[in-house]
Amino acid sequence: MAPHESAALYDHDLELSDEGIDATDVHNIVPIKGTGQPNRSEAEAAVKTLISYTGENADRSGVLETPKRVVKAFDEWFGGYKIDADGLLSKTFDEVEGYQDMVLLRDIPFHSHCEHHMAPIVGKAHVAYMPKGRVVGISKLARVVDAFARRFQIQERMTEEVAQTIERVLEPAGVAVVIEAEHHCMTTRGIHTHDTVMHTKHLSGVFREDTNLRREFFDALR
Ligand SMILES: [Zn+2]
Missing domain, CATH: 3.30.1130.10 (GTP cyclohydrolase I, C-terminal domain/NADPH-dependent 7-cyano-7-deazaguanine reductase, N-terminal domain)
Structure with missing residues (x-):
């Protein structure tokens, strides 16, 4: 596992320093006071940013509703915290x-x-x-x-x-x-x-x- 993990962390560092990321959508995201947990529409905006990051047109009809679906899937995939x-x-x-x-x-x-x-x-x-x-x-x-x-x-x-x-x-x-x-x-x-x-x-x-x-x-x- 060790080589895999070190490679993974290295990739992550590269992504953080990549100037190609368009972060304009993220500026409106303000964590909810007290909890630090973003609300649903803020989560959807973050998914849309990720879609754009790949080079895909996030407004194309096929992926337009994807942020909503991904956040809904997250509710299920990460529902264990509840x-x-x-x-x-x-x-x-x-x-x-x-x-x-x-x-x-x-x-x-x-x-x-x-x-x-x-x-x-x-x-x-x-x-x-x-x-x-x-x-x-x-x-x-x-x-x-x-x-x-x-x-x-x-x-x-x-x-x-x-x-x-x-x-x-x-x-x-x-x-x-x-x-x-x-x-x-x-x-x-x-x-x-x-x-x-x-x-x-x-x-x-x-x-x-x-x-x-x-x-x-x-x-x-x-
Ligand atoms: Zn992993």
Whole structure:
């Protein structure tokens, strides 16, 4: 990852110093007092500036409504900031009839965006925990993944955030999270490493201590 990231930062510096950018549209953008968060029309104006930056005519009929559509898409792609991830796991069930084994939800599909290029990160997450009395509705694990995916991300942090939320709220005997994803900033630009998949994992508690359990977990992912 290191060469990719250093190249990315270098590109960014070049873009900032490029005198070819027409920033006239941006001058009217004043952050809302107190929040610093621009409103919808200000966000649309920023998208229009980006379209013009490519050399495209932003007033051409085909792209005229694009800023509106992009901002609407942003509401969905980055809607995770409005989700209380801890709250998703707050409703638990104690009546598990003595169930004392790993709970695993594998192949949870997700779409995220890298915080360095806003390029898609597309992949799947596998989430497991060893209950200590309390279990949670299984779909809630997928919703926790979704809550963190729909933010500006790096895969390493997303892996930690998913795992730590489960640890904090459910207080299980152990948590295991594996994420495998394709980063479009890497596969569609620069050295074009198609089909390169990045793997990250977080293992804690019994998943770290118990070799057999760990093997059982990774076997289940095959
Ligand atoms: Zn990136």
